[in-house]
Amino acid sequence: MxxxxxxxxxxxxxxxxxxxxxxxxxxxxxxxxxxxxxxxxxxWEQLPPLPWTSPAPQQPVSVLLWWEPFRGRGADERPPPDCRLRFNISGCRLLTDRSAYGEAQAVLFHHRDLAKGPPDWPPPWSARGDAAEDVLEQAALATLGSRPPGQRWVWMNFESPSHSPGLRSLTGNLFNWTLSYRADSDVFVPYGYxxxxxxxxxxxxxxxxxxxxxxxxxxxxxxxxxxxxxxxxxxxxxxxxxxxxxxxxxxxxxxxxxxxxxxxxxxxxxxxxxxxxxxxxxxxxxxxxxxxxxxxxxxxxxxxxxxxxxxxxxxxxxxxxxxxxxxxxxxxxxxxxxxxxxxxxxxxxxxxxxxxxTSFWDEPWCRACQAVQTAGEQPKSIGNLAHWFER
Missing domain, CATH: 3.40.50 (Rossmann fold)
Structure with missing residues (x-):
């Protein structure tokens, strides 16, 4: 054995x-x-520079937030952030009062709030700067001529395409700019860096x-x-x-x-x-x-x-x-x-x-202001938002 x-x-x-x-x-x-x-x-010597790291002239700009994200329509408004104190971006006038719509160089629309509930768009804009009395179809509101001259509509979203319902319904050149975590957005705001x-x-x-x-x-x-x-x-x-x-x-x-x-x-x-x-x-x-x-x-x-x-x-x-x-x-x-x-x-x-x-939602708001300050006057519109975001 x-x-x-x-x-x-x-x-x-x-x-x-x-x-x-x-x-x-x-x-x-x-x-x-x-x-x-x-x-x-x-x-690998260094990370690629972020688009806002180079100094640029800071001109007075007004940016309207159409809804405060995830707060619901009709929620009490909170005071806007101070972009200069928070992010060293001067010349920003951040608006929440929709009556100041005609004064805004840019309007931010948060996708999740945009996709839920009935349509809630700004009224069509007349040449006199007065809101038209007739209620038009949503498609009519989508035309670039329905907003004050030079005003940019900015689509803002921080969810992935898999969690962005209603994306394909936003057609017809609704928006001029995109603001998201995507590096190829018009306004790039990552979750961190x-x-x-x-x-x-x-x-x-x-x-x-x-x-x-x-x-x-x-x-x-x-x-x-x-x-x-x-x-x-x-x-x-x-x-x-x-x-x-x-x-x-x-x-x-x-x-x-x-x-x-x-x-x-x-x-x-x-x-x-x-x-x-x-x-x-x-x-x-x-x-x-x-x-x-x-x-x-x-x-x-x-x-x-x-x-x-x-x-x-x-x-x-x-x-x-x-x-x-x-x-x-x-x-x-x-x-x-x-x-x-x-x-x-x-x-x-x-x-x-x-x-x-990244601080939500004050930082994207201030970065949108900074982007308007540094942008030229070249007009732009997003023809197929879903095609760009889902690819």
């Missing part, structure tokens, strides 16, 4: 060595992915979150759970190989603690910055606020890696597309968990950049 037991024990040792070698190979392969990204990041630090340093204090405070591995905060969404399907696959603590509503996660979302996520090494749908440039607060600002390494699911790299250094995040399976991604996360030096490399970008979180 002795020799067979010895052979069996030797077989177990060989199998353990085999599993260990496999895990090591996977870890090295995963590390290679990271090192490739880091090497590219070293060669990185901006250069004034005094970059090789060893700035407090930029890499202390690992001793990170008691958890992977966190995910989700407010709308839909089993048909790619993010939920991927979570089910990933959670089979690595523990994921889920926070949210609707019975699919524990409540966010009273300390708040940022303090909660800061205790984790990784955050699942999974978007509810995958579209061009649709990169929301899940990346900017929930992950980067909180101090967790983002694991992203959204547009492709190249799209993210237009706005974030490639060595600052992990993309699910970098791995052939959720199991391979889990192996890499566990590798980083066991190797603090490799994990800390994901915070090297903080030496040169800081995170700005």
């Amino acid at each position: 002795g020799p067979p037991c010895g052979r069996e024990a030797g077989g177990r040792r060989r199998r353990r060595r085999g599993r260990g070698q496999l895990e090591s190979a996977l870890a090295l392969a995963a590390a290679g992915l990271m090192c490739t990204a880091l090497a590219a990041y070293v060669c 990185l901006y250069p630090r004034n005094h970059p340093s090789d060893q700035p204090p407090g930029l890499a979150p202390p690992l001793a405070r990170k008691r958890g591995l992977v966190a995910w905060v989700v407010s709308h759970w839909d089993e048909h969404q790619a993010r939920v399907r991927y979570y089910h696959q990933l959670s089979q190989h690595v523990p994921v603590d889920v926070f949210g509503q609707g019975g699919h996660g524990r409540p966010v603690p009273d300390s708040g979302l940022l303090h909660t996520v800061a205790r984790y090494k990784f955050y699942l910055a999974f978007e509810n749908s995958q579209h061009l440039d649709y990169i929301t607060e899940k990346l900017w606020r929930n992950a980067l600002l909180a101090g967790a390494v983002p694991v992203v699911l959204g547009p492709d890696r190249a799209n993210y790299e237009r706005f974030v250094p490639r060595g600052a995040f992990i993309h699910v597309d970098d791995f052939p399976s959720a199991s391979a991604l889990a192996t890499y996360l566990l590798f980083l968990h066991r190797n603090p030096a490799a994990y800390r490399r994901y915070f090297h970008w903080r030496r040169s950049y800081a995170v700005h979180i």
Whole structure:
């Protein structure tokens, strides 16, 4: 009986060595992915400049917000923001009183409020500047001649095409400009962005979150759970190989603690910055606020890696597309968990950049004013809004 037991024990040792070698190979392969990204990041000198970073003359401009987003029609008006104090944009007169419609150089229409309820458009504008008495069809209101000369109608939307109902009904050159998270919008306002630090340093204090405070591995905060969404399907696959603590509503996660979302996520090494749908440039607060600002390494699911790299250094995040399976991604996360030096490399970008979180809705309002100040007089209209936004 002795020799067979010895052979069996030797077989177990060989199998353990085999599993260990496999895990090591996977870890090295995963590390290679990271090192490739880091090497590219070293060669990548700076983020592309934002369109409003160059100085420009600031002329007096009036911008009317037709509805305050998500407040409902008829809600009490809140005072407009001070663009100069908030964003160093002077010369802005922000309006909420519709009686001042004829004085506005631009009018902002929020899509979600535009799409729900009965049509609520400005009245057609006569040559005398008086509102016409006749009630015209919506199509008639859509013509460029139904508004004061030179006035721009701006379509504003921060939802993805998948969550923008009624988009295809907005036809007939209704709008002159678009304002959204899309980089090819007339007024580009992302959910967040990185901006250069004034005094970059090789060893700035407090930029890499202390690992001793990170008691958890992977966190995910989700407010709308839909089993048909790619993010939920991927979570089910990933959670089979690595523990994921889920926070949210609707019975699919524990409540966010009273300390708040940022303090909660800061205790984790990784955050699942999974978007509810995958579209061009649709990169929301899940990346900017929930992950980067909180101090967790983002694991992203959204547009492709190249799209993210237009706005974030490639060595600052992990993309699910970098791995052939959720199991391979889990192996890499566990590798980083066991190797603090490799994990800390994901915070090297903080030496040169800081995170700005877009303030809604005052910042888009002020950016629209700034865009009018810097725009020329060339007329423009959006002939097929849905075709542009859904592509």
